[in-house]
Amino acid sequence: MTSARLLEVDELSVVFSTARGEVYGVDGVSFTLDHGETLGVVGESGSGKSVTATSLIGVRPPLTRVRTSGSARLEGRELLDMSEAELRGIRGAEIGYVFQDPMTALDPSIPVGNQIVETLLVHTGLDKAGAQRRAVELLDMVGIPNAAASTRNLPDQFSGGMRQRILVALAISCRPKLLIADEATTALDPTVQTQILALLRSLCRELSMAMIMITHDFGVVAATCDRVQVMYAGRIVERGSVADVLTGPRHPYTAGLLRLAPRLEINHHHRLRPIPGRAPTAIRNEPGCRFSPRCEFADDRCHREEPPWSDGLTHASACWRNPAELASRDGGQAELASRDGGQAELASRDRGQAESTMLDRDREPR
């Protein structure tokens, strides 16, 4: 019996063994994805977005030693228990993956057509001639001009945007059910970025493919996704429909991120308010809310105990503070931009290092 859900991730943890002990890449992440659904995963560098995604296909950079626990099921089949050979059958065939940097993602000395053909031959029953025809179709589909002639070109004969299109063609070549776009547009300039996002969205519709869009940019999420989840330090801190999260963020971290999106209507005297402190580079298993050292609203309980999920059907966050309370003090997104609430809160609080950093930054003349 196949499960109705395409992907079910349950309490997924990924622990890296390093010379200085164990470090959590992902710490107990759970989410689901339906067929044809588009999910955005947002967070800073090191928040565990990519580690979550690469765990699904079991591909890691060389020399990394990891321990993975929990469960990740693709149509009911447990991905984490699969052998390397079984996973090879999943990679490319059922889960397509588009990486961040298109300039280095293709073998520089093999014509792009051959790289597509090679993938098709591994996963489909096509013969060489059939695979070659399909490669041309795919390049055409992702908008490579003069596709038939382009198959014979080497990667460095294409621009970055074109290469990313080729990588998208590679990722969808075997009609995967799930496409993971891992910062797929980050390395591209904004015009090209818009084109690639439009391409990804239309491909998802045409091929009824689900997509996980990993990004640090809410703009990308707003343009492409149905749902979004925000990750911080290896955990999901907020999830919900894109409209709900963007207009009414409940977690202070999400609110902080949204506050950082530059907006046209605000006059130039307005300064961006960075989230104080830094994202942890090595996450260890410590009690309390991971965001508490940087949070404007954190109290003792936040530092001591892990926050529960405030459960809403379509919108939920993991925070001790009452979302309503946050909303009343800081309002919606618009009021988050004003700083009164934050300052008052700061004065009444014990000051950790992160907070003082923030104060220093605020005083800095620019």
Add this chain to the structure above:
Amino acid sequence: MTTTQVPAPTPVPSPAATGRTRRSWLRSPLGRLVLRRLRDAVIVQFLVVAVIFVIGYYVGDPVSAFASPEATEEQLAQLRRSLGLDQPFWVQFGRYLEDLARLDVGTSVWQQRPAMEAVWEVIGNTVLLAILGAVAATVFGVVGGVLAGTRPGSAVDKVINLISVLSLSVASFWIGLLLIIVFAVRLNMVPTSGWYEWRGLILPVATLGFIHGGRICQVTRSVVLDEMSKAYVLVARSRGLPYRRLVAGHVLRNVAATVLTTAGWEFARMFGGSIYPIEVVFAWPGLGPLMTTAAHRHDFPIVEAAVLITGALVILVNLAVDVASHLLDRRLRPE
């Protein structure tokens, strides 16, 4: 039997057409590369010739070697005149080049025949041994390098690393003698030396392979390791390419030019000197024993002929490596 199917006659290209294709080939990037390298080769070969001549001019006195110890000063002068040794430097050099154009470097006093002839007779043996040695070295180097480079830090990597460091550190003749003692004398598996049967080649080829494989191995390991950590390898894995195909079809292909250049350099280095002591140790009838004996007997023409020819061989090998790496790496080959 009747011929029912006559093969279509191959169209004979007109001279004009062939002329055009040849010209255009010479103008292609590869053609230009070959021309450029050939020009360099001529210059280098000329320098080799010049150096040999200058050394011959200033070192030793052929007349005193020829003449009997009792010869008078006048007899010596006459001999010098008859050999043309009283002529100015440039005249002698010109005559030397003239002779060289006919591949004549003089007569071997020791063998009483043209020195070139004596060298030609054995050069084939040296080239054969060098080719087999280079193949052995490349096999050892590439297999070891790939095994180590795809498993950095593993036990396999450490053992291969140890072997390759040994290969770079030990003296070649010592390894040769060691192999003779173990495999020929103690185990009696192969003959100690000689060239009467192919098994006589095993030990010298193994020695050459070991001595020259170490560097190829280290270079291969390093470039494979580097290549494996490139993004495209991760991306290729993410589309489910089998590991072996990834290593063989992508990684090895991309490092082939580097490995080949190293292997070619090791091959050239054999002619540059390393093969000769091994030939002597294994009594292989190549240039090594010939040159050593000739040097002992102050037989300059043979040494000269040998140096000229090995110089030409080194230049040829380098040219071949350049062309091969061009053909291997598509990025070096514009449309």
